[in-house]
Amino acid sequence: KAGVTQTPRYLIKTRGQQVTLSCSPISGHRSVSWYQQTPGQGLQFLFEYFSETQRNKGNFPGRFSGRQFSNSRSEMNVSTLELGDSALYLCASSAVLTGDSYNEQFFGPGTRLTVL
Amino acid sequence: QKEVEQNSGPLSVPEGAIASLNCTYSDRGSQSFFWYRQYSGKSPELIMSIYSNGDKEDGRFTAQLNKASQYVSLLIRDSQPSDSATYLCAVNMYSGGGADGLTFGKGTHLIIQP
Numbered sequence A: 001k002a003g004v005t006q007t008p009r010y011l012i013k014t015r016g017q018q019v020t021l022s023c024s025p026i027s028g029h030r031s032v033s034w035y036q037q038t039p040g041q042g043l044q045f046l047f048e049y050f051s052e053t054q055r056n057k058g059n060f061p062g063r064f065s066g067r068q069f070s071n072s073r074s075e076m077n078v079s080t081l082e083l084g085d086s087a088l089y090l091c092a093s094s095a096v097l098t099g100d101s102y103n104e105q106f107f108g109p110g111t112r113l114t115v116l
Numbered sequence B: 001q002k003e004v005e006q007n008s009g010p011l012s013v014p015e016g017a018i019a020s021l022n023c024t025y026s027d028r029g030s031q032s033f034f035w036y037r038q039y040s041g042k043s044p045e046l047i048m049s050i051y052s053n054g055d056k057e058d059g060r061f062t063a064q065l066n067k068a069s070q071y072v073s074l075l076i077r078d079s080q081p082s083d084s085a086t087y088l089c090a091v092n093m094y095s096g097g098g099a100d101g102l103t104f105g106k107g108t109h110l111i112i113q114p
Helices: none
Strands: A005-007 A010-013 A019-024 A031-038 A042-050 A053-057 A064-068 A074-078 A087-094 A111-115 B004-006 B011-014 B019-025 B032-038 B045-050 B054-058 B061-066 B071-076 B085-092 B108-113
Touching: A005 A087, A010 A019, A019 A087, A019 A111, A031 A074, A042 A064, A042 A074, A053 A064, A074 A087, B004 B085, B011 B019, B019 B085, B019 B108, B032 B061, B032 B071, B045 B054, B045 B061, B045 B071, B071 B085
Parallel strands: A010 A111, B011 B108
Antiparallel strands: A005 A019, A019 A074, A031 A042, A031 A087, A042 A053, A064 A074, A087 A111, B004 B019, B019 B071, B032 B045, B032 B085, B054 B061, B061 B071, B085 B108
């Protein structure tokens, strides 16, 4: 089974621009979560989508948004980029199961965003 | 505010020994616990999940959970140089359906000395 894919893998933008990142979950997984990873703050939860609906949101400003499509693919958008948005953005997919596999999240390779 | 605490290390362990990684969490309602391994420049890889008090073994890995003490640990037996990585503890709370946001610790950097 193919893993989580993310595009693009690397991105360089300048302050004030906006960016859209894409994530395709593992086939059959309907939940997609997004995380930001920086050396100072570590891995932080951005938001989670299930069946095209945002179910949970982390503590990030409104400049960070996302959506999910009917095929479970997801995009996240960051508007008005700031230098501090430079980070590795990770997407994770999950099958909504019970028992021993409940909530296991599998990460994609990430998109490395650099804001100049 | 959910918090997950880990010793940042580095934790240095000789090859063949047992590596012991620890994690505490603040949210008593947490129900799902995970260990991820992250090599430098790579994304986190899930290695263990645990949901009930006690031990769960998978190959050389054993996860231990004590909800009363809000403590979860990972033991790696017969440590190999390829186990050298950052180990991330992640916790989430069931809120009625599906995958909620994981709260991660900052990770423990493990070094296996040949």
